[in-house]
Every structure is written in structure tokens, then in C-alpha cells.
Amino acid sequence: MHNKPTLLILAAGIGSRYGGLKQVDGMGPGGEAILEYSVQYAIQAGFGKVVFVIRKDIEEAFREKVGKRVEARVETAYAFQEYDSCLEWLSEKPHREKPWGTGHAILSAKNLIKTPFATVNADDFYGADAFQHLGAFLQQECSPEVYGMVAYQLGNTLSENGAVSRGVCSVSADGFLTNVTERTKIERYPEGIFYTDESGRHHLADQTPVSMNLWGFHQSIMQEIEEQFHSFVIQNTGNPRAEFYIPTVVNNLIEADKIKLRVLHSHSQWYGVTYPEDKETVQAALAKL
Numbered sequence: 001m002h003n004k005p006t007l008l009i010l011a012a013g014i015g016s017r018y019g020g021l022k023q024v025d026g027m028g029p030g031g032e033a034i035l036e037y038s039v040q041y042a043i044q045a046g047f048g049k050v051v052f053v054i055r056k057d058i059e060e061a062f063r064e065k066v067g068k069r070v071e072a073r074v075e076t077a078y079a080f081q082e083y084d085s086c087l088e089w090l091s092e093k094p095h096r097e098k099p100w101g102t103g104h105a106i107l108s109a110k111n112l113i114k115t116p117f118a119t120v121n122a123d124d125f126y127g128a129d130a131f132q133h134l135g136a137f138l139q140q141e142c143s144p145e146v147y148g149m150v151a152y153q154l155g156n157t158l159s160e161n162g163a164v165s166r167g168v169c170s171v172s173a174d175g176f177l178t179n180v181t182e183r184t185k186i187e188r189y190p191e192g193i194f195y196t197d198e199s200g201r202h203h204l205a206d207q208t209p210v211s212m213n214l215w216g217f218h219q220s221i222m223q224e225i226e227e228q229f230h231s232f233v234i235q236n237t238g239n240p241r242a243e244f245y246i247p248t249v250v251n252n253l254i255e256a257d258k259i260k261l262r263v264l265h266s267h268s269q270w271y272g273v274t275y276p277e278d279k280e281t282v283q284a285a286l287a288k289l
Contacts, residue, residue: 004046005047005139008120011052034273039073053079102213103228104244106221119214124212130214130264145260154208157212160278167182177250182245209265
């Protein structure tokens with residue numbers, strides 16, 4: 001049992017653009033939340049435990065709507081991400097309205113993760129093959145020096161309802177990640193896909209590999225995240241909006257030559273709810289399954 005990987009589901013996001021507890025919105029034909037599909041696919045791929053990262057104030061609603069259904073199927077645990085989580089070492093806590101981002105979310109589950117693990121966003125639909133690839137990787141290849149991620153083709157991850165941000169991946173000839181660059185304001189135009197920045201509009205190919213926060217880590221990364229988080233907090237004490245993102249942690253480890261990161265590819269359509277209008281698209285896709 002103990003070598004089975006763990007699925008870490010990041011569900012503390014406030015859903016500011018969407019409103020409400022979108023993590024537990026019934027999207028599937030039987031009222032299933034998107035994250036229940038991730039749990040199902042993970043169990044099929046050999047995962048043995050699910051850890052949810054949530055906020056204390058949504059715990060009751062979350063357990064009632066989703067937690068109970070997941071607990072019936074697999075070992076389940078809960079970690080809490082608050083703005084002051086993992087800051088015991090800091091005597092004076094910086095004033096913030098929100099927690100510190102995805103890297104911080106993962107760190108808040110540190111004591112519950114004992115095996116190689118995958119991270120997913122609660123409100124993203126990744127498709128079954130991504131979990132098969134990642135499950136096999138975590139059980140066979142993952143180590144303190146080799147992590148993994150599932151990349152999607154950019155064209156399979158866009159919203160019809162507005163611009164999106166994506167982590168654009170550079171991959172070496174032998175299949176390892178060399179860099180993730182966050183591109184914002186990505187949209188499909190009649191002449192192709194473009195992202196917009198200060199210097200104008202730039203074309204991206206449909207097949208460009210992008211990160212959708214579907215990572216496969218060895219549990220030893222917690223030590224690294226903790227060290228980087230400490231430095232980050234000290235540098236950003238006066239910046240209440242600063243966010244500590246997991247791709248930054250990964251980039252730092254790659255640049256320091258501490259790890260290699262295997263890029264696994266999914267050709268599935270990825271679905272997420274960035275805008276309220278996306279909900280219909282996702283419901284239609286899940287109904288087809």
C-alpha cells in the first residue's frame with residue numbers, strides 16, 4: 001500500500017472570477033464535481049490516497065458535497081491552506097487577504113504526503129490518459145532527482161469565452177523540461193493562437209506543450225518548497241499580492257541542476273472553468289463520457 005502514489009488536489013482557490021464554491025459544482029451527469037473524475041482516474045491508475053487542500057471556512061460544505069463521496073472510495077485526508085499556514089517560524093505575520101499561491105498550497109499538505117504524489121487543480125478536467133501516464137511514472141521512474149509533469153497541447157486547453165494564461169514549456173530532445181514561461185492573454189484568432197504582452201501579439205503553435213499544473217513529484221520536494229517559501233516570504237513581506245507558484249520552484253530546481261523533469265504528453269482535451277460560461281462546455285463534454 002505504501003508505495004502507491006498520492007493524489008494532492010488543490011481546492012483552496014477562492015474562485016474569484018467564477019463566484020461560489022466552483023470546486024464542488026455538480027458538472028457531471030450525476031451531479032459529480034470535476035475533481036471526482038480526477039479521483040476516479042487516479043484510483044484506476046494505481047493511486048492509493050487522496051489529500052485535499054482546502055480552507056477552514058469551506059470545510060463543512062466541501063466534506064458534505066464531495067468529501068463524503070470520495071472518502072467512501074479511497075483513503076482521504078484534508079490539509080488547510082490559510083494565509084498564515086506554514087509560517088510558524090515567523091513571529092510577525094505579513095498582512096494578507098489571500099494565501100500565497102500553489103507552492104504554498106502544496107506545502108500546507110507536507111505532513112500528509114509520504115509517497116510520490118501528483119498535484120491537480122480541483123476545477124480542471126485532465127482526462128484519464130494523463131493519470132495513466134503519471135501513475136506509471138510515479139510508480140516506476142520518480143525519484144528525489146527525477147520529477148515529472150503532464151503537458152497538454154495548447155490548442156486543447158483554450159476557452160471560447162476569453163483569454164487564458166498558460167505555462168509554455170520548453171522540452172529537450174531527450175524529453176526533459178528545460179523551462180516553463182508563463183504567458184498571459186492567450187486567445188485563438190482566425191489566423192491562429194496568439195499571446196499578448198507589452199511588446200505586442202506573438203504567435204504560438206497549436207501543438208505547443210503547456211503545463212496545466214499536473215505535476216508528479218517525489219515527496220522529498222517538500223523540503224525544497226519549504227526552503228524556497230521561506231526566502232520568498234522574507235523577500236515579499238511588504239507585498240500582500242505576491243504569489244509563490246510551483247513552476248517557479250521547479251524552474252529554480254532545474255536551473256540549480258538538482259532535478260530533471262520528465263515531460264509526459266497528453267493528447268486529451270483539457271477542460272477548465274475559467275469563466276462562468278465555460279460551465280456549459282464542460283457539462284457537455286462530461287455528458288459525452
